[in-house]
Amino acid sequence: MTYTTTHTLKRTPLYDLHVTHGARMVPFAGYDMPVQYAPGILKEHLHTRASAGLCDVSHMGQFALRAKSGRLADAALALERLVPIDVLGLDPGRQRYALFTNAEGGILDDLMVANLGDHLFIVVNAACKEADEAHLRAALSDVCDLERLDRALIALQGPQAEAALARLAAPCRDMRFMDAREIAILGADCVVTRSGYTGEDGYEISVPRDRAHDIATALLEDPAVALIGLGARDSLRLEAGMCLYGADLDPTTTPVDADLSWAIQAVRRRGGARAGGFPGCDVILPQIESGSLRVRAGFLPDGRAPVRAGSLVYDSEDATSAIGIVTSGGFGPSVDRPIAMGTVPVSMAMPGTALFADVRGRRMAMTVTALPFVAPKYKRRDRR
DSSP: OOOOOOSSOBOOTTHHHHHHTTOEEEEETTEEEEEEOTTOHHHHHHHHHHSEEEEEOTTSEEEEEEETTSOHHHHHHHHTTTOSSOOTTOOTTBEEEEEEEOTTSOEEEEEEEEEOSSSEEEEEOGGGHHHHHHHHHHHHTTTEEEEEOOEEEEEEESTTHHHHHHTTOGGGGGOOTTBEEEEEETTEEEEEESOOSSSSSEEEEEEEGGGHHHHHHHHHTSTTEEEOOHHHHHHHHHHTTOOOBTTTBOTTOOTTTTTOGGGSOGGGSTTSTTOOOSTTHHHHHHHHHHOOSEEEEEEEESSSOOOOTTOEEESSTTOSSOOEEEEEEEEETTTTEEEEEEEEEGGGOSTTOEEEEEETTEEEEEEEEOSOSSOOOOOOTTOO
């Protein structure tokens, strides 16, 4: 995760809460955001895995997409012009992971799309939200109205997340992974999805700006809930094998390169009822069948020193030409060792393959491993 400096920083509705709780604030995607609190990233990370972590993600972009005809199917079909996923088949009250692609098959952003019955609720990455909004308006304004939602977004993640949120909103107990519902919390109209970015069970809660502080404070009254910053959120997602846009995903990386073919449903693939029709389909669909030359893989570095993003990857200790690059790397508190992800040739992506990363001019041994590093704990349909 990279923190960039900017002269004018925006603040989320929870800025005062972060400062009151002693957060270390850093510039991120144009916002003044908490990277950690007094306990530190490692303890915040482990608390989330054991109990529940509360993270402010209000810097992300939220939109409502409505068809001018009033028919949700028209909005779904319109959005399918820009993403390779099955939006039309998304049931009411359900959410799906999606990708904006370009003409070359590269990824412009990854996003979440939920069917809320009369409209589609879309959440995009903070650094891409202006570009994503322009992209949506330029492509879909003939048939859709796009509303930018000025709301807070709170992530509550961990095995105690359900119990903590159920104190304020009992209906959340009945939700399963990737459900999306409009639920009242402390009298505020919220959009709750059972999802997140940690590999844990949990929720993301879209909240009216003027009620964000009240709801966050009420959640923090539960002793199982603790604030976590962007640092712990990043280490949690890395352990879960989840991609970070701008690091693991970019406009030169296709969904197949990123090992995200699972996100493209059969109906949008060759032979499907609505195959293609999205940017880069002529590149992506053949790749799904024949494979890519490179692919995202997990790495376990030897020793205790982390291997960071940008480190070049080699197939031997004395090789002169790099075969790949580390795109995300750091220390995994739950597995108590360094972990990393990156892209390498498909022939070198088999678990158990020995590779080397260049770390400050020294070759460090790594072993390719299957992702994720920590097994997901989502509440799926068959769990009660």
